[in-house]
Amino acid sequence: MSLFDNINFKxxxxxxxxxxxxxxxxxxxxxxxxxxVDDKTLDExxxxxxxxxxxxxxxxxxxxxxxxxxxxxxxxxxxxxxxxVKKELISVLEVENISHQFEIGKYxxxxxxxxxxxxxxxxxTIGKLAHNFQIAGLKVLVGAADTFRAAAGEQLGxxxxxxxxxIIQKEHGSDPSSVAYDxxxxxxxxxxxxxxxxxxxxxxxxxxxxxxxKKIKNVMAKIVxxxxxETLLVLDATTGQNAILQAxxxxxxxxxxxxxxxxxxxxxxxxxxxxxxNKQKIPIRYIGVGEKIDDLQNFQPKLFVDAIFDNT
Amino acid sequence: MFEDLSLKLDKALKxxxxxxxxxxxxxxxTLREIRRVLLDADVNYKVAKEFIENVSQKALxxxxxxxxxxxxxxTKIIYDELIELLGxxxxxxxxxxxxxxxxxxxxxxxxxKTTFCGKLAxxxxxxGSKVLLVAADVYRPAAVEQLKTLGGQISVEVFALxxxxxxxxxxxxxxxxxxxxxxxxxxxxxxxxxxxxxxxxxxxxxKKFVNPSETLFVVDAxxxxxxxxxxxxxxxxxxxxxxxxxxxxxxxxxxxALSIRQVVGKPIKFISNGEKLxxxxxxxxxxxxxxxxxxxxxxxxxxxxxxxxxxxxxxxLEERFRMNQFDFEDFLKQIxxxxxxxxxxxxxxxxxxxxxxxxxxxxxxxxxxxxEAIINSMTIDERQSPKVLNxxxxxxxxxxxxxxxxxxxxxxxxxxxxxxxMSRLSKGGLGKSLGNFKFN
Numbered sequence: 001m002s003l004f005d006n007i008n009f010k011x012x013x014x015x016x017x018x019x020x021x022x023x024x025x026x027x028x029x030x031x032x033x034x035x036x037v038d039d040k041t042l043d044e045x046x047x048x049x050x051x052x053x054x055x056x057x058x059x060x061x062x063x064x065x066x067x068x069x070x071x072x073x074x075x076x077x078x079x080x081x082x083x084x085v086k087k088e089l090i091s092v093l094e095v096e097n098i099s100h101q102f103e104i105g106k107y108x109x110x111x112x113x114x115x116x117x118x119x120x121x122x123x124x125t126i127g128k129l130a131h132n133f134q135i136a137g138l139k140v141l142v143g144a145a146d147t148f149r150a151a152a153g154e155q156l157g158x159x160x161x162x163x164x165x166x167i168i169q170k171e172h173g174s175d176p177s178s179v180a181y182d183x184x185x186x187x188x189x190x191x192x193x194x195x196x197x198x199x200x201x202x203x204x205x206x207x208x209x210x211x212x213x214k215k216i217k218n219v220m221a222k223i224v225x226x227x228x229x230e231t232l233l234v235l236d237a238t239t240g241q242n243a244i245l246q247a248x249x250x251x252x253x254x255x256x257x258x259x260x261x262x263x264x265x266x267x268x269x270x271x272x273x274x275x276x277x278n279k280q281k282i283p284i285r286y287i288g289v290g291e292k293i294d295d296l297q298n299f300q301p302k303l304f305v306d307a308i309f310d311n312t
Numbered sequence: 313m314f315e316d317l318s319l320k321l322d323k324a325l326k327x328x329x330x331x332x333x334x335x336x337x338x339x340x341x342t343l344r345e346i347r348r349v350l351l352d353a354d355v356n357y358k359v360a361k362e363f364i365e366n367v368s369q370k371a372l373x374x375x376x377x378x379x380x381x382x383x384x385x386x387t388k389i390i391y392d393e394l395i396e397l398l399g400x401x402x403x404x405x406x407x408x409x410x411x412x413x414x415x416x417x418x419x420x421x422x423x424x425k426t427t428f429c430g431k432l433a434x435x436x437x438x439x440g441s442k443v444l445l446v447a448a449d450v451y452r453p454a455a456v457e458q459l460k461t462l463g464g465q466i467s468v469e470v471f472a473l474x475x476x477x478x479x480x481x482x483x484x485x486x487x488x489x490x491x492x493x494x495x496x497x498x499x500x501x502x503x504x505x506x507x508x509x510x511x512x513x514x515x516x517x518x519k520k521f522v523n524p525s526e527t528l529f530v531v532d533a534x535x536x537x538x539x540x541x542x543x544x545x546x547x548x549x550x551x552x553x554x555x556x557x558x559x560x561x562x563x564x565x566x567x568x569a570l571s572i573r574q575v576v577g578k579p580i581k582f583i584s585n586g587e588k589l590x591x592x593x594x595x596x597x598x599x600x601x602x603x604x605x606x607x608x609x610x611x612x613x614x615x616x617x618x619x620x621x622x623x624x625x626x627x628x629l630e631e632r633f634r635m636n637q638f639d640f641e642d643f644l645k646q647i648x649x650x651x652x653x654x655x656x657x658x659x660x661x662x663x664x665x666x667x668x669x670x671x672x673x674x675x676x677x678x679x680x681x682x683x684e685a686i687i688n689s690m691t692i693d694e695r696q697s698p699k700v701l702n703x704x705x706x707x708x709x710x711x712x713x714x715x716x717x718x719x720x721x722x723x724x725x726x727x728x729x730x731x732x733x734m735s736r737l738s739k740g741g742l743g744k745s746l747g748n749f750k751f752n
Contacts (some may be wrong), residue, residue, distance in 0.1 A: 052534040056351045119422025150461035151454040203562040211462035240354030240536025242564040266505040268538035
């Protein structure tokens with residue numbers, strides 16, 4: 001199902017090209033005019049990849065792969081190596097991206113749980129998702145299960161209003177799983193298509209908070225046994241290697257079915273996702289490219305990698 | 313993961329054990345491993361590279377002292393250098409003696425500015441200031457409510473306007489503070505991307521207008537390579553006075569802090585390590601240095617070893633080993649040095665590689681006390697020439713030290729064995745000598 005095809009991908013390019021000017025320039029500086037790829041060039045590519053948060057090991061792996069591929073190439077020039085590295089990067093994203101599609105319509109309500117550490121943009125993402133589902137003609141209910149952070153409920157309330165969807169809220173400090181429960185009950189009773197559950201930001205090394213997440217999941221399954229249909233882990237593109245641990249730890253308590261990478265409108269490259277996808281086989285569902293309600297886009301591996309190296 | 317790291321380092325260190333001087337060749341493996349450690353900790357690529365080059369220059373040609381291996385020495389140089397870069401002393405927050413003190417809090421979205429404002433307000437209120445919180449984040453939905461809620465929790469007044477205008481909010485808050493005689497003003501601003509010109513103009517304008525006592529840049533400890541870009545541009549636009557590192561209660565290694573220090577040279581003033589409002593700490597460079605390098609066990613061993621043994625002392629000791637003159641006096645000195653370094657079991661656990669082998673072995677620290685007591689009950693003569701220790705003397709020593717004659721016999725036997733072994737080793741560190749000595 002291509003739900004968000006109304007998305008204008010130019011925005012990604014705009015956002016990313018602002019982001020990527022540096023990377024692109026440095027690639028061009030590195031490679032243009034050089035006939036043969038030498039070690040120095042590969043070093044510079046290493047720098048570009050590492051400064052994109054791709055990580056030491058993955059970078060080494062990609063460069064090794066590129067070397068092997070290049071070995072059989074007669075024409076070892078600029079464009080060839082860019083293409084080779086690109087191919088490597090896309091293959092990481094694509095191979096693992098053969099995942100199940102959103103099966104909205106098959107399940108009613110279709111329940112989406114949104115999790116992540118503090119400050120990554122969970123609530124904003126939910127606001128944008130709600131908006132997209134709503135304009136796609138679906139009946140959306142959001143549940144404010146972040147009852148911990150000051151004014152988190154109010155924040156989600158404002159987003160719900162903007163997206164023109166309904167919201168279930170309880171007072172500050174209530175049991176988050178009871179909010180999730182009530183939301184699913186309400187959705188079932190009143191024929192909602194989509195349920196979006198916002199959760200409190202939690203650092204993945206805090207076991208009690210991670211247990212709480214399990215409980216949220218369990219109470220929802222009492223109403224609709226298949227819930228949640230999707231658990232989205234939101235990652236901040238600014239985050240470095242710690243995102244790998246986040247993905248590991250969240251996966252331990254609840255099966256993560258997709259990633260959302262936010263704040264890609266900055267200069268951060270979000271390259272840590274290559275490692276996560278490689279290791280966890282979780283696809284990226286959406287990317288966030290701004291604070292406005294329509295600043296959420298479908299993730300497309302080729303586009304993402306192309307944008308990294310786009311020279312125009 | 314940390315196990316892994318310690319093993320890798322151990323492997324790199326092993327290659328250069330037992331060599332007299334640090335050379336380009338014998339430190340290259342360690343340096344490569346350290347570089348990887350830094351990059352895995354999110355230290356910026358360029359910063360890590362520069363750092364390794366500096367360390368390498370400082371290290372080359374250094375004499376390796378007997379009590380530690382070259383690998384440990386280079387690790388110590390790295391650790392010292394890290395602390396130096398992170399700021400060798402803690403830096404306090406400026407508080408005006410006269411008139412009001414104002415703080416402007418800036419940073420990217422989601423870095424933890426609002427929570428930090430609450431924490432700082434609590435801290436300053438408790439130390440007797442009359443604090444006003446100013447809600448100048450007029451963009452993020454419910455940001456004002458969030459600050460109001462936090463203010464309510466700590467009974468600190470929050471200034472906000474209905475009108476969504478950050479500059480005007482700040483202007484009005486200053487006159488409000490004057491009227492109501494608040495002496496401390498904390499301004500919470502909206503999170504913004506450093507590439508967002510309009511928003512950067514706004515914060516630069518606020519800074520210019522307020523001329524705050526301090527501007528603090530709030531950074532998430534989980535930030536990756538991009539930290540240098542945002543830190544640099546924020547610094548260019550608002551010239552902040554210090555850095556606040558947040559979410560250190562997570563397990564991020566916090567290498568971004570090193571990158572930022574390196575690029576902008578501003579001190580880290582606070583670390584924030586929890587969601588509760590009192591989870592705010594002063595910054596300690598040594599703790600962060602250890603965190604960046606991994607678990608810090610290698611480091612603490614090196615530190616302790618160095619503060620305990622000075623080079624001359626260990627040189628003398630080595631000479632005595634070589635000449636087979638090692639006696640109970642030397643032995644006692646060594647035991648005392650070990651005791652200064654902490655318990656034997658924790659000490660052995662700190663040695664990379666050895667820690668794993670000893671995982672299941674239990675080491676009784678009381679054994680050392682017994683050994684010490686026995687030696688203390690010896691006369692100086694007996695200590696210097698153990699050969700004179702006949703049956704009667706041994707009985708006396710056992711009585712005097714509250715041990716049994718078997719204990720004394722065993723110690724003397726083991727001492728002789730160790731001495732024999734020592735004389736065979738032309739060079740040997742502390743670890744080796746202890747490794748072959750069985751305490752029971």
